[in-house]
Amino acid sequence: MxxxxxxxxxxxxxxxxxxxxxxxxDVATVADVWAAATGIKEPPAHVVCSVNHSHEPVTHPVKEGDEVAFFPPITGG
Amino acid sequence: MAVHIVEGSFDPNRYQAEHEASLVAGSFGATANFIGTMRHINEGDEVTGMTLEHYPGMTEKELENIISDACEQWRLIDALIVHRVGPMTPGEPIVLTTVWSMHRKDAFEAVRFLMEALKSRAPFWKKETLANGRSRWVEKNTPGY
Incomplete structure (x- = not known):
């Protein structure tokens, strides 16, 4: 669950x-996961999201067993 | 095709030479690479150190996807990406991208694509330590094109 x-x-x-x-x-989308985990209604515009190691928008649906990640803009290389 | 995430200092020339040794001699006519090295100045401030954080699992997957995308756009014999993580100091290599192809056009264009795609898709983040003792996250990349 x-x-x-x-x-x-x-x-x-x-x-x-x-x-x-x-x-x-309790959650249906990446945005819901953000709100449930942080208590903040929406992620800031610069926040990047992934589901199961793939970039996804905040509207992407989520399900049991998923790994959802939030991070700032990428700065490698 | 190979992707390496490396903790600690690495020698890009050794990685490239060892990978190239696995290729069939004479099968490629062009080799192009890019080596990114840590600078001691950023945003006008003296930088004494940097720590690279990444997202294990997603990083490797995204780098492999980037190589696959390059293989769909150009005729490549092989490709290699090596990226360092953890603490480092100015002058040390951060990243190596190398492409082997039949001809230079594919090699030049693909190696640049690998770097630009890496900088926008692979989940790495830099935290700098400044000469004044403060530290800060790097918030954006410099433009590549």
Missing amino acids: AIQVKFFASLKEDIPDALREVNSE
């Missing part, structure tokens, strides 16, 4: 108390 939630880089520091797991019955 769980969805794993991960935060990276500055987001991990900015919202250290965010939940790392949410109940799949």
Whole structure:
């Protein structure tokens, strides 16, 4: 019944108390996962999302067993 | 095709030479690479160190996807991406992308594509330590085109 939630880089520091797991019955989309995990209604515009290691928009549906991640813009290379 | 995520200093020339040794001699006529190295100045500030964070699992998957996308657009013999993570200091290599192809056009264009795609798709984040002791997350990439 769980969805794993991960935060990276500055987001991990900015919202250290965010939940790392949410109940799949309480959420339908990536945006719902954000709200359930952080208590903040919507993710800031610059936040990037992924589901099961693939980039996805906040409207992407989620289900039990998914791994949802939130992170700031990528700066590698 | 190969992707390596490396903790600690790495020698890009050694990685490239070892990978090239696995290819059939004479099968490629062009080799193009890009090596990214840590600078000691960013945004006008002196930088003394940097830590690269990444998303294990997604990073490797995305780098492999990027190579696959390049193979669909250009005729490549092989491709290699090596990216460092963890703490590092100025002057040390961060990333290596290498492409082997029959002719230079494919090699030049594909190696640039690998780097630009990596910088927008592969989940890496840089945190700099400045000479004044403060640290900060790098918030954006410099434009590549």
